[in-house]
Amino acid sequence: MVFTSTVFLFAFLPATLAAYYLFPPRMRAIPLLILSSLFYGWGEPVLVVLIWVSSIVNYVLGRMLQGSEGPKRRVLLTVGIAIDLLPLLVFKYLNFVLVTFGMSALAKDIHLPLPIGVSFYTFMAISYLMDIYRRRNTGAPNLLLFAAYLTMFPHLVAGPIVRWEHVGPQLFSPRFNAGRFGYGAVRISTGLVKKSVLADSLSPVVDTMFATGAPTSMGAAWLAALLYSLQIYLDFSAYSDIAIGLAAMLGVDFEENFRYPYLSRSAREFWQRWHISLGSWFRDYVYIPLGGSRVRPALVWRNLLIVWALTGLWHGAAWTFICWGLYFGVLIGCERGRFGRLIGALPLPVQHIYGVLVAVLGWVIFRAVDLGQVGQYYKAMFGLAGLPLWDVHASFAFAQTAVVAAISVLLAFGIARKLMDGIERFMTHTNPTLAVPIEHHASDSSLTPGSLMEKLEVSVEESPVRRVTTSTVIAIMVALLLILGTAFVVSVTYSPFIYFRF
Amino acid sequence: MATESTSTVNRPRRDLIRSAAGFVLVAFITVIGLMYANKTQPTLSSLDGAKLPGFPKPTASAVVDGEWMKNVETWMDDRIVGRQYWLSLHAKVSMSVLRVRELNNIAIDRPTSMQLEKPGALPANPKLGEYAAQLGDSIRAAGAVPLFVYIPRKEEVLSDLLPKAWNNTYLLARPSVIRDLRRGGNFLDLTPVLADPKTRLDNYYLTDHHWSPPGALRGLAAISDDLATLGVSLGSSPAYHDVQYKEFFGSYARRITAAGSPTGDDFIVPTPTTWHGQLCGKTGPCKSPFFVSIANSKDLYANRYAAYLGGDVGYQQLINDSPSAKGTIVVLKDSYGLPLVTYLAQKAHRVVAIDERKYKGEELRSLFRKIHPDAVVVAHNTRTLLGDSTFDPRLWVDAAAVIAAR
Numbered sequence: 086m087v088f089t090s091t092v093f094l095f096a097f098l099p100a101t102l103a104a105y106y107l108f109p110p111r112m113r114a115i116p117l118l119i120l121s122s123l124f125y126g127w128g129e130p131v132l133v134v135l136i137w138v139s140s141i142v143n144y145v146l147g148r149m150l151q152g153s154e155g156p157k158r159r160v161l162l163t164v165g166i167a168i169d170l171l172p173l174l175v176f177k178y179l180n181f182v183l184v185t186f187g188m189s190a191l192a193k194d195i196h197l198p199l200p201i202g203v204s205f206y207t208f209m210a211i212s213y214l215m216d217i218y219r220r221r222n223t224g225a226p227n228l229l230l231f232a233a234y235l236t237m238f239p240h241l242v243a244g245p246i247v248r249w250e251h252v253g254p255q256l257f258s259p260r261f262n263a264g265r266f267g268y269g270a271v272r273i274s275t276g277l278v279k280k281s282v283l284a285d286s287l288s289p290v291v292d293t294m295f296a297t298g299a300p301t302s303m304g305a306a307w308l309a310a311l312l313y314s315l316q317i318y319l320d321f322s323a324y325s326d327i328a329i330g331l332a333a334m335l336g337v338d339f340e341e342n343f344r345y346p347y348l349s350r351s352a353r354e355f356w357q358r359w360h361i362s363l364g365s366w367f368r369d370y371v372y373i374p375l376g377g378s379r380v381r382p383a384l385v386w387r388n389l390l391i392v393w394a395l396t397g398l399w400h401g402a403a404w405t406f407i408c409w410g411l412y413f414g415v416l417i418g419c420e421r422g423r424f425g426r427l428i429g430a431l432p433l434p435v436q437h438i439y440g441v442l443v444a445v446l447g448w449v450i451f452r453a454v455d456l457g458q459v460g461q462y463y464k465a466m467f468g469l470a471g472l473p474l475w476d477v478h479a480s481f482a483f484a485q486t487a488v489v490a491a492i493s494v495l496l497a498f499g500i501a502r503k504l505m506d507g508i509e510r511f512m513t514h515t516n517p518t519l520a521v522p523i524e525h526h527a528s529d530s531s532l533t534p535g536s537l538m539e540k541l542e543v544s545v546e547e548s549p550v551r552r553v554t555t556s557t558v559i560a561i562m563v564a565l566l567l568i569l570g571t572a573f574v575v576s577v578t579y580s581p582f583i584y585f586r587f
Numbered sequence: 588m589a590t591e592s593t594s595t596v597n598r599p600r601r602d603l604i605r606s607a608a609g610f611v612l613v614a615f616i617t618v619i620g621l622m623y624a625n626k627t628q629p630t631l632s633s634l635d636g637a638k639l640p641g642f643p644k645p646t647a648s649a650v651v652d653g654e655w656m657k658n659v660e661t662w663m664d665d666r667i668v669g670r671q672y673w674l675s676l677h678a679k680v681s682m683s684v685l686r687v688r689e690l691n692n693i694a695i696d697r698p699t700s701m702q703l704e705k706p707g708a709l710p711a712n713p714k715l716g717e718y719a720a721q722l723g724d725s726i727r728a729a730g731a732v733p734l735f736v737y738i739p740r741k742e743e744v745l746s747d748l749l750p751k752a753w754n755n756t757y758l759l760a761r762p763s764v765i766r767d768l769r770r771g772g773n774f775l776d777l778t779p780v781l782a783d784p785k786t787r788l789d790n791y792y793l794t795d796h797h798w799s800p801p802g803a804l805r806g807l808a809a810i811s812d813d814l815a816t817l818g819v820s821l822g823s824s825p826a827y828h829d830v831q832y833k834e835f836f837g838s839y840a841r842r843i844t845a846a847g848s849p850t851g852d853d854f855i856v857p858t859p860t861t862w863h864g865q866l867c868g869k870t871g872p873c874k875s876p877f878f879v880s881i882a883n884s885k886d887l888y889a890n891r892y893a894a895y896l897g898g899d900v901g902y903q904q905l906i907n908d909s910p911s912a913k914g915t916i917v918v919l920k921d922s923y924g925l926p927l928v929t930y931l932a933q934k935a936h937r938v939v940a941i942d943e944r945k946y947k948g949e950e951l952r953s954l955f956r957k958i959h960p961d962a963v964v965v966a967h968n969t970r971t972l973l974g975d976s977t978f979d980p981r982l983w984v985d986a987a988a989v990i991a992a993r
Contacts, residue, residue: 091663093619263602266609481752560607576677
């Protein structure tokens with residue numbers, strides 16, 4: 086089921102909120118599991134079984150890990166990771182492996198559907214087992230809670246890749262939190278508009294430009310790359326907005342997945358702001374176990390290239406994705422040395438331009454059909470293809486998207502950041518700038534989920550008039566955004582999020 | 588201390604105020620969701636009048652393969668309360684606020700307000716010329732004069748208004764279509780008439796893909812002149828006065844919705860004092876070829892163009908018993924032929940109109956022999972000839988096979 090569809094917005098969501106809050110807090114995992122299965126089964130009626138099996142297997146393995154000692158733990162972890170990776174390997178990578186090793190004829194006969202969200206829930210399952218193995222947490226107390234955590238519909242198909250230690254305890258007894266309930270509505274409505282109004286308005290133009298194969302002019306190549314950079318940010322961050330908003334309305338806190346990535350000043354910073362949950366997953370479960378940065382330089386390079394090749398591969402079974410990952414691996418590796426110091430010494434605006442350029446050039450590799458098209462685009466962008474500077478295709482794309490792109494640029498560069506932070510602070514009594522330490526607090530076993538939220542609360546005293554006025558203005562803003570988003574949802578028949586395919 | 592205790596006491600109410608946005612969202616989605624239960628929902632599309640599918644019945648196989656879910660989503664998209672309002676808001680915001688130049692493959696030229704469609708693929712039909720030649724032979728064999736007429740689409744005549752990035756497949760397909768039609772015999776290209784710089788914007792509707800009545804009348808005048816040079820005389824045209832009906836939002840405007848259109852078309856119909864050329868069936872009295880009820884439909888999106896002859900029909904006959912009417916003409920036509928035939932019938936004694944896309948009658952060659960027409964006019968546009976799956980030019984030579992294959 087797609088968040089920006091009539092069936093989700095006007096049937097599933099109201100029914101889910103009603104059913105969820107009809108149950109007492111300690112039993113809310115029951116409706117959550119049932120409704121999340123319905124949510125997933127709506128798009129994958131057969132493959133929903135896969136995620137149920139994954140829930141059972143990982144829960145059982147987690148219990149076994151918890152109760153075992155010595156080398157057996159390592160064996161259990163290895164078996165668990167192998168089982169978790171199996172569906173990913175079969176459904177997502179089998180064809181790619183066969184083609185890569187010259188068995189294209191065989192690959193043509195294999196038509197396996199890619200289970201939606203398999204890359205996301207597989208990584209959540211692996212992190213669950215590894216955290217128990219590392220004794221960072223004690224795992225789920227029962228299968229119901231674990232299954233509700235793994236299948237929880239807000240994050241199920243496109244993340245964020247949440248961790249048990251953060252979300253799991255919140256599911257024990259999720260309570261209605263009026264401020265977060267309102268804040269969730271703000272995130273849902275803004276996400277709806279970002280996706281359906283902005284990202285989906287850019288989508289047809291970008292698709293047309295990349296579908297024509299080679300770019301027709303230097304301007305067209307740059308426009309295609311820039312517009313896609315905006316589209317993918319708006320699309321994916323909108324999904325995260327809606328996911329975080331839905332969780333908040335259910336009384337559960339998700340960590341932020343985006344922090345204005347186009348404000349970055351380096352490739353490294355970009356990945357601290359883009360798809361944060363994926364970057365931190367690879368850092369915690371691949372990079373650090375490989376030795377991270379605390380090894381000799383050659384091994385740091387090895388670790389970086391492994392992690393970033395895998396990051397690319399996670400996005401899709403194609404050489405373009407692997408190259409995209411390696412592109413960032415090499416850049417981040419270079420930024421660790423003299424090159425990074427050189428960039429750091431540049432004036433701030435130049436550093437920002439570098440940060441945006443890194444991302445935009447990277448998206449060309451990501452979006453291109455194949456490496457040949459990547460080459461064509463880079464040649465065109467840097468004037469090496471003998472193409473005109475500008476042509477009618479560029480003019481039309483520009484005319485078609487100018488206003489949408491201008492609004493998108495302002496949003497991507499944080500024009501509404503203060504407003505959104507202020508709304509969050511007002512509604513949840515928390516300070517968004519303190520959000521980062523949540524995981525540190527969460528790992529403190531003396532804290533209950535309730536006390537964790539209280540610890541982050543900010544004492545804000547406003548006059549009653551200001552409170553009512555602000556709440557009313559926010560409610561009106563949500564209503565207007567919902568009306569606008571609905572108009573675009575109804576008018577566009579089917580428009581899945583880009584990250585659905587991963 | 589006092590402040591702290593006040594704050595604690597007021598906390599629940601204060602929090603409820605903060606949740607107002609959440610309850611707005613819940614109210615919004617719940618009210619719209621509950622409206623689906625309204626049993627008085629329309630059963631026809633407000634945009635094109637097509638019948639809306641009912642709520643799909645779940646079957647095991649449809650649920651397992653996901654078909655049922657897709658159908659439910661379609662049902663919900665079609666039946667959402669105020670669908671017209673949502674579509675109009677989308678169009679208005681896209682066109683006026685986001686300044687999108689093209690919406691749903693329709694571009695609106697500024698400042699003319701002319702709506703133009705992105706030309707789609709028009710694959711050549713290698714048999715078109717051969718069938719045209721055989722049709723010409725059949726017409727001549729029946730003692731009639733063949734006249735093949737090429738009617739340009741507005742995207743051809745107004746190609747300079749099209750976004751230049753759009754690949755204009757009409758212009759690409761045009762030479763081969765003209766070459767093929769020429770193989771039928773006498774040929775008339777209406778492009779010079781309709782592309783006259785003084786009248787070209789007047790010859791087509793702004794919001795619809797068809798030519799307007801002035802365009803059709805100019806086309807008819809050119810056809811009449813050509814037939815006269817071929818020895819086929821028609822009667823004189825009656826005097827027409829303009830009758831204005833409700834505002835017309837044509838097929839293009841329906842696609843982007845009225846709110847996205849800067850203006851609709853004035854549906855002005857040149858009307859004679861009496862429609863002498865009447866639509867006559869096999870039984871019953873003859874009737875006016877112009878359906879005022881359709882032209883006056885209360886539906887904002889009514890296809891008023893179908894007021895001519897009641898829309899596309901496979902076979903129609905019009906008889907004009909006025910002494911000034913002359914000649915028997917068979918017209919093989921598409922929807923462009925609706926006003927053409929209506930006005931032709933006001934000056935010809937008998938007109939038989941055949942829309943090949945819906946025709947279910949006998950072979951054309953035997954029909955020509957029965958009717959003994961003075962001329963057979965084959966008038967089409969490129970979209971019909973190359974881009975319409977319901978049109979098969981083989982019908983010109985083997986109707987039985989085409990009808991059986993439908």
